[in-house]
Amino acid sequence: MLLATEAARYAHGITLLNHYFMNEIDREQLVRIPMHEMPTGDSLFFVYKKHRARQPEIVKLGQWLQQIAAANVP
Secondary structure (H helix, E strand, C coil): CHHHHHHHHCCCCCEEECHHHCCHHHHHHECCCCCCCCCCCCCCEEECEHHHCCCHHHHHHHHHHHHHHHHCCC
């Protein structure tokens, strides 16, 4: 998980994180897609650098994750 977090921090990837793996700088520099908790009971965040927010691949993945999460809301 930590390598994925580092990749997201330095704009070399994306990752799903919970609060445990995020620090204050991450909360300021990474983007959280507002979505419901997943059935695991954990809160996960889809994060990426702000300057990548309009990148088509990021947008598509974010939309897909939102659809999956919405389908799993009881």
